[in-house]
Amino acid sequence: MATNLKDLLVEVFEENEQPIDKHAVIEAVSQYGNIGKSIYSEVNVLEIAEQLVQIAEQAHNHVLSESDDWFDKVTVNRNMKAMNGMVKEFKVAAKEYSAVNNRLSSLYEDIGGILNRYYDIQEAMDPVGGEDSDVDNDGDTDDSDEYLKNRRDAVTQAVQVQ
Numbered sequence: 001m002a003t004n005l006k007d008l009l010v011e012v013f014e015e016n017e018q019p020i021d022k023h024a025v026i027e028a029v030s031q032y033g034n035i036g037k038s039i040y041s042e043v044n045v046l047e048i049a050e051q052l053v054q055i056a057e058q059a060h061n062h063v064l065s066e067s068d069d070w071f072d073k074v075t076v077n078r079n080m081k082a083m084n085g086m087v088k089e090f091k092v093a094a095k096e097y098s099a100v101n102n103r104l105s106s107l108y109e110d111i112g113g114i115l116n117r118y119y120d121i122q123e124a125m126d127p128v129g130g131e132d133s134d135v136d137n138d139g140d141t142d143d144s145d146e147y148l149k150n151r152r153d154a155v156t157q158a159v160q161v162q
Contacts, residue, residue, distance in 0.1 A: 029119040032112055039101070039108050049087075049094035056080075056087045 060080040067073045115121060
């Protein structure tokens with residue numbers, strides 16, 4: 001049973017029977033940069049793992065120095081050994097997470113590169129009124145930003161008074 005090329009292409013790229021809202025697609029793709037903010041978040045799991053190692057070591061030494069009774073020291077050592085095992089396990093998981101996050105970042109960039117060929121992707125913006133001075137996120141700092149900041153402060157004060 002021979003299949004012609006057209007039938008094969010229709011099978012592979014099945015026609016989408018649902019109407020496509022062109023404007024919704026363009027808007028969604030233009031916001032692609034904002035999705036990356038989650039991927040590139042400032043949380044560094046490897047740094048957190050190192051902090052946990054330091055905390056565990058310091059806690060172990062401190063608790064042992066505070067224990068006078070030999071029975072307490074045996075119990076403390078057992079507990080600290082269990083905690084150190086968990087910290088090591090956390091460190092391993094953090095390394096795995098970091099590797100996966102790097103892969104996700106790379107895939108995100110690759111997807112963005114392809115989408116950027118066909119669509120205008122906006123740069124990721126801070127939430128309106130975020131910690132930067134460009135309150136209205138229009139790309140510059142001017143009188144409108146100062147006005148919005150003052151207005152928000154006045155509304156915040158009015159709400160607190162009530």
